[in-house]
Amino acid sequence: MSPASRGPLRRLLSFLGVRTRDGESNLLEPSELARWYASLGPEERAAVSRELAPRVRPRPTRDLATLPAVATGRLVFEQDGPQGPIPLHHLKVELWDRDPGAPDDFLGEGFTDAEGHFAIRYDPADAGSGDLPDLELLFFEPQHTFRKDGRVVESWRRIGSQRGPDDHGGLHYDFGTLRLPYWEYDPSTPLARLLVNEEGTPPTAYAPGRSLAMLKAVNPIELVKRQHLLQIRLGRVPSMEKLQADYPESMTVRMERQEPGSSRSDAFFGERLLNGMFATILDRDPEVPGDPNAFRLYFPWNAYEQDGIHCLPDVDVRLRLVEGRVLPVRIILGLREPGATAPGSPITRRTFTPEDGPDWEAAKRIARVSATLDTELGNHLGQCHFNVEQYAVAAHRNLRWNPVRWLLLPHLREVVLINQSANSFLIGPSGYVTRASALTEKGVEERLQHLMGSYDWRGFSPATPVCEGHRYAHAAQLFWKLLGEHVDAFFAEHGNAVVAQWKEVRRFSEDLVAHSVPAFVCRYLRARVAGKDAPWFVRSERMNLDEKAAQPPPRAVSAVTQTDAPQPGELEALKQLCRYVIYFATFRHAWANNLQWDDAGEVQYACLGLRWGKDGRLPSEDDLDTAPPPDQATEMLWISWMLSKTNYGFLLTNEEDDVHPRLVEMLRAHATEFSALGMDIRTVSSRINI
Structure with missing residues (x-):
């Protein structure tokens, strides 16, 4: 031929x-x-x-035991564990004669067992008349799609190969122990992150449509940012007003155009803490015990190293529910001296109330900036991106024959890729968060480690709404309820197979626990909450402080199981973990990410960092020197637009057919309810890829 x-x-x-x-x-x-x-x-x-x-006439079925030759070996991960090599279980292995150009060079196939061993029987005559086989192994991981009726269609994706001997004439060949660099943990970081070598590529890839979605979202504003940066380099620095106007109109800019002052009001401040990208847990005010209308939000920034240039005090916001609206009534700032950089620097506490006029507005602005930074590092990057990544790495390393793979992997498929970009784009020595906020690289790293030390699947459920207008919390409760029904139905259908492959669940759980960071409970919570009756503290979205405050600190992520067969309650624990992971990979990420242009699309309204005013005064909007410099300002707007507007892999669209159609139909059936709560369910992605 x-x-x-x-x-x-x-x-x-x-x-x-x-x-x-x-x-x-x-x-x-x-x-x-x-x-x-x-x-x-x-x-x-x-x-x-x-x-x-x-x-045309297929080869007759042969008894594998009668085939004369056998190839054996063992697959293990590249990196050893504490007890030595870690087996790569349940991977598909194919044996080929590698003569080029001929499609009929397949010799046999098999799977690695629980310890990574494989044995493939074959007939050397299948290499062709007069030809001795040139042996080669191919390795495959499973993939799946769902049919419309919910049935699973399995396929296999090649992940590697290993060359054996040429012209092998014997009846046995042992490939020995083969190390595959497959979903390895990065040993250089305390977080459970995927290792991607500088010259290497991740063991997964984006769906093709995602690239086009990125181009469509970013192209219109890419030229705007480049023009601004060129003008700055040439000394023709655009004004803040011109810089802002060159981007699409954001929600707060539109509000100010239509009704000046509306986006800076106390009512809007409280509304965005309930329902904006900042939406988070509101504890009751511990200073007014028993008052159901008093709330508190606290940001402890003095615990971290800062650059001394930006003003990032501790922020303690007290709020009150008044006629269905949450309003700020007091803001306490723990202010460092300008130029102070060390964690735990001496602070001066100052209290501001609405009667303080311009100082009150400046304090609210500082609080908004604190909430923006906390959202980016906590609600978004920490709780969604890096938190979900630790489940993604553990799942890809361990779930192959267990049906839980069908449930989880569609929601874990691209998070490691976007997080790899975040390593230099958002964090690290030159990341935008490091450059634009008060936190140094070390401060960002410590904050992320503390955040990751506070996340656990066990016991999680969305917090109860504080009022009728708490749309975020109502939507979270609805989404969580539907996820529970979806997970229950999946386990009712596949529970026996889940139990039969419980060893994979044990290894999945072991990886999760071993590679999670130590649990972090700050001194305040140890003194006021852990082991105590603290009705003001919302526990539903937090880890169990009574357990995690122990010394030495346990791991942040709790174990599902420690045995090869489920013990009482462990099947329910696995269901809870699955529900938790899907929730953060879909709903929680969508709420924090998709609203960024609304809440962080105006530089003067909210950014990641404000510089000190003249003579150490609080940063006010009329002092443009306290705002981000023009290059960081245009970069901020570009990032906010890109993150909010780049979407691909929607749950309801199910482009890859990898999400069970039951979940798609359940969410579609409740689209009107979600819409009334401020969420277009069509914009929720099935996984984190932006």
Whole structure:
């Protein structure tokens, strides 16, 4: 056969379902097959006929035990664990004769067992008449899609290979112990992060449509940012007003155009703490015990190293529910001296109330900036991105035969990729958060580690709404309820298979616990909450402080199981973990991420960092020197737009057909309810990829 004919031939054989080295393919429809065949030249058609003739009558089924030869070996992870090599269990392994150009070089297949061992029996004669096989192993991980009726369709994706000997004439060959660099943990960080070598590529990839979505979202504003940066380099620095006006109009800019002062009001301040991107837990005010209308929000920034340039005090906001609205009534700032950088620096506490006029407005602005930074590092980057990544790495390392893979992996498929970008884009020595906020690189790292030390799946449920207008909390409760029904239905259908492959759950759980950071409970919570009756403290969204405050600190993530068969209550624990992971990969991320242009689309309203005013005064809006410099301002607006407007992989669209159709239909059936609560359920992605 000529080399020119091999490419079209191999493509056609692959489409026909004839096994090729790249794996198995779906069959062509008759009309598609006819169209492909008609496109071939005479020589190629003859080659197809010659190659397919022997396949008209399929090879009779053979008893594998009777095959004369066997290839053996063991697959383990590249990195060892505390007890030595870690087995790569339940991977598919194929044995091939690697003669180039010939599709009929498949010899046999098998799976690694629980300890990573494999044995593949084969017939050397399958290499062809007069040919001794040149052995090669191919490794595959499972993939899946769902049919409309919920049935699973499995497929396999090639992840690696290993060359064996040429012209092997023996009846046994041992490949030995093979180390695969597969979903390895990064040893350079305390967080459970995926290791991606500087010159390497991650063991996964974005869906093709995501790139187009990114281009469509970013292209309109990319030129705006580049023009601003060029003007700045040339000394023609645009004014803040011009810089802002060159971007699309954000929600707060529109509000100020239509009704000046509306976006800076006390009522709007409280509304965004309830329902904006800042939406978070509101504890009761511990200083007024028993008062159901008094709330508190606290940001402890003095615990971290700062750059001395930005003004980032401790922020203690007291709020009150008045006629269905949450209003700020007091803001206490723990102010460092300008230039102070050390964590725990001496602070001066100052209290501001609405009677303080301009100082009250400045204090609210500082509180908004604190909430923005806390949202980016906590609600968004920590609780969603990095928190979900630790479940993604553990799941990909361990879940292959267990049906939990079908439930979880659609929601874990791209988070490690976007987080890899965040390593330099948002954090690190030159990341935007490091440059634009008061926190140094060390301060950002410590804050993220403390946040990750406070996240656990056990006992989590969304907090109760504080009022009728608490749309975020109502939407969270509805989404959590529907997820519970979805997970329960999945386990009712696949529970027996989940139990049968419980060893994979044990290894998944062990990886989660071993690689999570130590639990973090600050001194204040140790003194006021852990082991005590503290009715003001909302516990539903937090880890169990009574357990996690122990010394030495336990791991932040709780174990699901420690045995190869589920013990009483452990199946329910696994269901809770699945519900938790899907919630943060979908609903919680969508709420924090998709509202960024609304709440962080105006530089003067909210940013990541404000600089000190003249003579150490509080940063006020009329002092432009306290705002981000122009290069950081245009970068901030570009980032906010990009994050909010780049969306692909929607739950309801289910582009890859990997999400169970039951969840899609459940959410679609409640779209009107979500819409009334301020969420367009069509904009919620099935995974974190932006």
